[in-house]
Every structure is written in structure tokens, then in C-alpha cells.
Amino acid sequence: MTEQYVVWTENDTERRALWGSTSGAPAPRRILVADDTMKADEAYRLACEGTALLWRGDFQNARQLSKAVAARMDRKPRRDSDDPAQAFHLHRQTQGRRAQILGMLLIPLDADLSIPLRRAPDAHVAFTEAFGVTEQPSVRSLRDLLGAIGAHEWNRKGVLIPALDARIHPAFGVFSPVRGEYIDLVAAAPLPSTESAFDIGTGTGVLAAVLAARGVTEVTATDQDPRALQCARSNLDRLGYSDQVTVIEADLFPEGAAPLVVCNPPWIPAKATSPIEYAIYDPAGAMLKGFLTGVGDHLAEGGEAWLILSDIAEHLGLRTRSELHAMIAAGGLTVIDRIDVKPTHAKVSDRTDALHAARARETTSLWRLRRR
CATH class of the missing domain: 3.40.50.150 (Vaccinia Virus protein VP39)
Structure with missing residues (x-):
């Protein structure tokens, strides 16, 4: 499989890193660097517009931001149908859109699969199990990383x-x-x-x-x-x-x-x-x-x-x-x-x-x- 890379501008310098996605999602084309000053409403708006956020703040704050964005999606009226097949397809569309939006919050990984953010967990073993050895800096969605950590716990217990x-x-x-x-x-x-x-x-x-x-x-x-x-x-x-x-x-x-x-x-x-x-x-x-x-x-x-x-x-x-x-x-x-x-x-x-x-x-x- 051909490797994909994400490119973004940070401190007036163009940067580049390996892109990884468990679901096979393509590398985002628009990336904005974000930190703890980012508000949930703004993050939700940007994600809906197709702009990914590369997180440079506290890792636990990124998790809270993701939960806040999810809560905003849950407030939207659910589309229902009396037809079971139509209800299923609407449900799948909603799930897909939810995954797409939450997948816009990105986390950097160093070449050794450590997370260079404050209060980040040591999940090297979980990421190695899930993603293999990359030997170069990479970027993945927070959703992917949390999935890998959760899977590691399932595997351990x-x-x-x-x-x-x-x-x-x-x-x-x-x-x-x-x-x-x-x-x-x-x-x-x-x-x-x-x-x-x-x-x-x-x-x-x-x-x-x-x-x-x-x-x-x-x-x-x-x-x-x-x-x-x-x-x-x-x-x-x-x-x-x-x-x-x-x-x-x-x-x-x-x-x-x-x-x-x-x-x-x-x-x-x-x-x-x-x-x-x-x-x-x-x-x-x-x-x-x-x-x-x-x-x-x-x-x-x-x-x-x-x-x-x-x-x-x-x-x-x-x-x-x-x-x-x-x-x-x-x-x-x-x-x-x-x-x-x-x-x-x-x-x-x-x-x-x-x-x-x-x-x-x-x-x-x-x-x-x-x-x-």
C-alpha cells in the first residue's frame, strides 16, 4: 500500500508526517494547528467544513474537546423512518458522519510511537500492536489512538x-x-x-x-x-x-x-x-x-x-x-x-x-x- 503523508504549516514552516488511518480514510487536505484555547463550537464548525485540527495542547484536553464535539452532534434531531431498511441506512449515515467529524481531531506521534503532548499516556505497546513500527513521525486521529488503547485493554484482560x-x-x-x-x-x-x-x-x-x-x-x-x-x-x-x-x-x-x-x-x-x-x-x-x-x-x-x-x-x-x-x-x-x-x-x-x-x-x- 502506498504511504500517504499529511502536510501543514506551523510557525510559518511547512511540515510533513506519515498519515495513518485504521479505517483507510484519506489524509486530510486542510489542517489547522490547535491547542487548549480551541473552543468546542469552533472545532465542531471546522470539522464539519472539512478542516482537521492537529493538536498541540494537553492530551487530556483533546479528549474533553472530542467529547464536547460529540455532544454537539448528539443534540441534532435524529432522522428516523418507519421503514426498517430506511431507518438502518439513516443510522449508518449518521454513524459515518459522526466518525468523519470526530476523526478530524489529529494527534502527532513521534517515530517511536510516543505522543509528544502534555499528560499523554505511555501507549507505545498498544500502538505497536495496532499500527506496527513506523520509524518516522506520523499523525493519526485521536479516535484511532483511543481505539488502539481500548483494544490493548481488551487483549490484556x-x-x-x-x-x-x-x-x-x-x-x-x-x-x-x-x-x-x-x-x-x-x-x-x-x-x-x-x-x-x-x-x-x-x-x-x-x-x-x-x-x-x-x-x-x-x-x-x-x-x-x-x-x-x-x-x-x-x-x-x-x-x-x-x-x-x-x-x-x-x-x-x-x-x-x-x-x-x-x-x-x-x-x-x-x-x-x-x-x-x-x-x-x-x-x-x-x-x-x-x-x-x-x-x-x-x-x-x-x-x-x-x-x-x-x-x-x-x-x-x-x-x-x-x-x-x-x-x-x-x-x-x-x-x-x-x-x-x-x-x-x-x-x-x-x-x-x-x-x-x-x-x-x-x-x-x-x-x-x-x-x-
């Missing part, structure tokens, strides 16, 4: 998985398994065999670990994201399952067949706007279609494919149940069972959430499929 009686440690850019209902489904469904299994799109490796914990002798876990592959290997090694589970890079399926093939694809057929969102949003439902189309060729005789999928897309008007059944049939598959569970995450009961009506009706299912 881990997420307790009751089905494993252990913690999974998500890495930066790898979706955290905080919604445990889909894990519990895989932990409870009757296994067709303990000989071998494939875990397609393994992410943190949590489902591969659950299968290994249930006694599946050989598990092959696949992913095509380098961060996910490294994260899964680390978690499985930490849990003591590295001898049972082989993690390989693949676009969906490994070679061969297994009596059980498990996949928990992204649940919402919509465009992702950052790498981590690919765990939630599946553009045009490509991964879901790819799994259902190809899994029959990777099932051993009498084997099962387990599709773990929320019906949130149906309640958002983005996919119908009949379309899902048509995809299953087109893959030469038949449904032998469906195990349902209601999510319990906080947004289910949050009536202020723009998508509350859909979330309140959501069901997560494990579809047990076989070849016809």
Missing part, C-alpha cells in the same frame, strides 16, 4: 467465555466475542462426530476452541485476515488447544471434507466502513452466499453444516427468510434442525437506540444443515 471456563483475548482489529449466545449454541448443539471439524472465518478462534473443548479431535480453523490468524493462534495456544486446532489462511474453506463445518458469518448484508466492521457487515451477503454455495463440497458423508446467524437483517428489511431458505436450497442443502436463542446484550432493551425495534425482535439461530 480478555473476555470470559463460560463455555470454555476461560478467557479469549481479542487483538486489535479482531471482533471481540462479547455476544455469548452464539457461542453457547455451538457449545450445546449435538455433535454429528468428534472426528474432525472446520471452523470457517475463525476470528479470535473462540468457536474452534469450543469444538476442541467438546472433544473434536482435529479442528481446522480458517480466516483470511492476518490479524485474526495471529489472534486465533495465540488464543488456542494459550488455552492448550494448538495440538488439536490448525489455523490456516483461506478464503472460506480448507481443502478436503469434514463431518462438521461451522460458520458464524457477519449477520448484516451491508457495506463495512472499517476492517473490524467486516465481522458485522457482509457486503451483498457475499460470505453467507459463499458458505452456503460451497459447504456441500466440504461435508463428509452424512456430515452437518452449522450456520450461526442472527435474523436481525430480516427485521431491518435487508434480507427475507425466504431468501435465506432459497440460498440454502441453491447450495443443495436441507434444514434438519434449527436451535434458537434470544440475545441478552444491552442494546436489546435500549429504547433510545435507533434500531431498537429490530433488536428487540432479534433471534440468533444455529441452523443444522445437510446435503440433500
Whole structure:
């Protein structure tokens, strides 16, 4: 990937630094140097106009300014619609605009990834994990830096998985398994065999670990994201399952067949706007279609494919149940069972959430499929 640089004028001198963005946002063209004298109203106006602010003041004051700008956005009336699909698209537009504006507050990083600002945290380890070694001064949004710090804490503390009686440690850019209902489904469904299994799109490796914990002798876990592959290997090694589970890079399926093939694809057929969102949003439902189309060729005789999928897309008007059944049939598959569970995450009961009506009706299912 070609490196991008930001250019700005400071003390009558043109300066230049490497540009970094987790979401792949282009380098801002207009940059104004700002410090603790900057007022939130002015920062909000400039950001809305497309002017980024390179912060030279106190780091903690930058965080407060970001919160104040966010509060100004929250005061604007929310655009709602009675049509679920339209409500979803309006919500995504609002989220995108919010990320764009908050991404206009920029923080300088020295070549060693330290922050040359007063009261800045020592986050060298977190930034190295997230961004790699740059060996030159760089500029990133405060939003990116806080995300990296938060991800480092998630990775350090881990997420307790009751089905494993252990913690999974998500890495930066790898979706955290905080919604445990889909894990519990895989932990409870009757296994067709303990000989071998494939875990397609393994992410943190949590489902591969659950299968290994249930006694599946050989598990092959696949992913095509380098961060996910490294994260899964680390978690499985930490849990003591590295001898049972082989993690390989693949676009969906490994070679061969297994009596059980498990996949928990992204649940919402919509465009992702950052790498981590690919765990939630599946553009045009490509991964879901790819799994259902190809899994029959990777099932051993009498084997099962387990599709773990929320019906949130149906309640958002983005996919119908009949379309899902048509995809299953087109893959030469038949449904032998469906195990349902209601999510319990906080947004289910949050009536202020723009998508509350859909979330309140959501069901997560494990579809047990076989070849016809």
C-alpha cells in the first residue's frame, strides 16, 4: 500500500508526517494547528467544513474537546423512518458522519510511537500492536489512538467465555466475542462426530476452541485476515488447544471434507466502513452466499453444516427468510434442525437506540444443515 503523508504549516514552516488511518480514510487536505484555547463550537464548525485540527495542547484536553464535539452532534434531531431498511441506512449515515467529524481531531506521534503532548499516556505497546513500527513521525486521529488503547485493554484482560471456563483475548482489529449466545449454541448443539471439524472465518478462534473443548479431535480453523490468524493462534495456544486446532489462511474453506463445518458469518448484508466492521457487515451477503454455495463440497458423508446467524437483517428489511431458505436450497442443502436463542446484550432493551425495534425482535439461530 502506498504511504500517504499529511502536510501543514506551523510557525510559518511547512511540515510533513506519515498519515495513518485504521479505517483507510484519506489524509486530510486542510489542517489547522490547535491547542487548549480551541473552543468546542469552533472545532465542531471546522470539522464539519472539512478542516482537521492537529493538536498541540494537553492530551487530556483533546479528549474533553472530542467529547464536547460529540455532544454537539448528539443534540441534532435524529432522522428516523418507519421503514426498517430506511431507518438502518439513516443510522449508518449518521454513524459515518459522526466518525468523519470526530476523526478530524489529529494527534502527532513521534517515530517511536510516543505522543509528544502534555499528560499523554505511555501507549507505545498498544500502538505497536495496532499500527506496527513506523520509524518516522506520523499523525493519526485521536479516535484511532483511543481505539488502539481500548483494544490493548481488551487483549490484556480478555473476555470470559463460560463455555470454555476461560478467557479469549481479542487483538486489535479482531471482533471481540462479547455476544455469548452464539457461542453457547455451538457449545450445546449435538455433535454429528468428534472426528474432525472446520471452523470457517475463525476470528479470535473462540468457536474452534469450543469444538476442541467438546472433544473434536482435529479442528481446522480458517480466516483470511492476518490479524485474526495471529489472534486465533495465540488464543488456542494459550488455552492448550494448538495440538488439536490448525489455523490456516483461506478464503472460506480448507481443502478436503469434514463431518462438521461451522460458520458464524457477519449477520448484516451491508457495506463495512472499517476492517473490524467486516465481522458485522457482509457486503451483498457475499460470505453467507459463499458458505452456503460451497459447504456441500466440504461435508463428509452424512456430515452437518452449522450456520450461526442472527435474523436481525430480516427485521431491518435487508434480507427475507425466504431468501435465506432459497440460498440454502441453491447450495443443495436441507434444514434438519434449527436451535434458537434470544440475545441478552444491552442494546436489546435500549429504547433510545435507533434500531431498537429490530433488536428487540432479534433471534440468533444455529441452523443444522445437510446435503440433500
